[in-house]
Each structure stands twice: as C-alpha cells, then as structure tokens.
Amino acid sequence: MKIFEALRQDHEKQRLLLKILAETSGNTAARREYFEELKTQLESHAIAEERHFYTHLLEKDSTVDLTRHGIAEHHEIDELLEKLDETDMSSPAWLRHLKNLQEKVEHHLADEEQKFFQVAGSVLNERQKTQLADEYKKEMKQELDEEKLTA
Secondary structure, three states: OOOHHHHHHHHHHHHHHHHHHHOOOOOHHHHHHHHHHHHHHHHHHHHHHHHHHHHHHHHOOOHHHHHHHHHHHHHHHHHHHHHHHHHHOOHHHHHHHHHHHHHHHHHHHHHHHHHHHHHHHOOOOOHHHEEEEEEEHHHHHHHHHHHHOOO
C-alpha cells in the first residue's frame, strides 16, 4: 500500500463520521459516541500525517507551501473541535459548529486528494510511498490504541 491509499482510507472514515454526526440531534449517547470517535480519528490522523507524510514534504521546495497549508488547516480543525467540546450538544450552535467543521474537513481532504497528492507523488519515489504508508499506519494504530487506554 502507498501513503496515498492509507490516507484516503482514513479520509473516508472521517467523511462518514461527519455525515452520521450531522444527522444526529440533541445530547444523546449516539451523538457523544460518534463525536468522540470523530475527534479521535481527526486528532490521530493529523499527528500521524504530519509525522509520516508532511515532514518528508517540507524538505522539498515544490511541496513546502502545500505542506504548510495542510498543517495550518489541521490547526483550524483542532480549534473547531475545541469549540464543539465547549458547546452544549443540545444547542443549535453545536450543529452549526459541526457544519463548519464538516466544511473545513471536506475542504482539507479535497485539497489533499486533488492537489497535494499529485505534487507529492512526483517528489516521492515508490519505496518512500510504501515506507511512509507503513509508518503512517503504525502511528495511527499506536495513537488509536493510546486513546482507547485513556478513554
């Protein structure tokens, strides 16, 4: 597996969780559970992606700007998650914040998949693409396992 397929698999999980969450209402067990899963997925993905994809692309002139942009979007997503954490789930504001998060995440994923992956694909060799996927998946597993232990 190459890094791009590994990242796309997690992107699909994130899209699905956002879609499911947008259809929930109130401060229910289901909404809380899906939100916790989404937070875990987004936070773990950002850490693993920055460590095992972005860091290698900061070294290349052609991918520096895209990498910085991606890191900045991760920060914006973190801020939106914090805002959701601080908002009562039963209030209409929570759903508005979730919609903002959904738009930001979907924009970020589209940027990566439609622009960033193509440029990154031209600067990484085949061995690097496979190695980065292995490292990314290992980091994701570790992050998710740690999250389960602290939950």
